[in-house]
Amino acid sequence: MKISSSNRKDSRLLKQLQKGNKEAFNAIFEKYWDRLYIYAFKIYNDENICEDIIQEVFINLWENNKNYQIENLEAYLFRSVKNRIANHIRDLKFTELHEEVINSIYLFNIPSEELEYNELKSGIFGRIEALPPRCKQIFLLSRCENYTNLEIAELLKISKRTVETQISNAIKLIRSYLGNEN
Incomplete structure (x- = not known):
């Protein structure tokens, strides 16, 4: 070398x-x-x-x-x-001013992005609302309230396997909505 x-x-x-x-x-x-x-x-x-x-x-x-x-x-x-x-x-340490600026930044830069996001969100929640009542209840407990499958099973006095099946069915229905929209 x-x-x-x-x-x-x-x-x-x-x-x-x-x-x-x-x-x-x-x-x-x-x-x-x-x-x-x-x-x-x-x-x-x-x-x-x-x-x-x-x-x-x-x-x-x-x-x-x-x-x-x-x-x-x-x-x-x-x-x-x-x-x-x-x-x-x-x-680097963030001051309160830095945190205020970060928190005040608008999430979307382009109005069309916000519109698309809101439409997608609305469509997904509309699909959740259309789920059969028991399926909807289990899905919301799982995904929105962060219950475990075992906790849901105990709360509703059903098997853990039933909870898993209902969540799986809900996800399939929501995915089918997303697949049809794209």
Whole structure:
């Protein structure tokens, strides 16, 4: 495996950096800052945060260079940026304002989508209403009130197998409605 001239130059700069050479640090900074910033911005898309993250990576490189055995400076820097962005995203906390904005966002962007959704919902609930009374009761207990099949069987004093059959029948009827609508 050939070592590129860039990697050899980086290795020399790292050795100088470990000796506390500020000019080596400046050379690394000048060589990589723009590329790291562009990389960070593609991931996060916030100028100030990206600048801060790049600065943190370089501060960490300067302060801890003696503690690390860096084989490939470029890979190390890009991985450091990626990890810091991931940590930043993980540590984001929503404020009440963020939650209000999220909660106020309208679910549908296009009125036709809302209309289609409402028609589908209406059709499904209409099909549920048309189920035979016992089938409808069992289906609603299962799907709307989250009862287990065993709980329904005990409540209605029927077998668990009967509950399963009724739910299966209800689902088949609803699916047939959906199949006919598409």
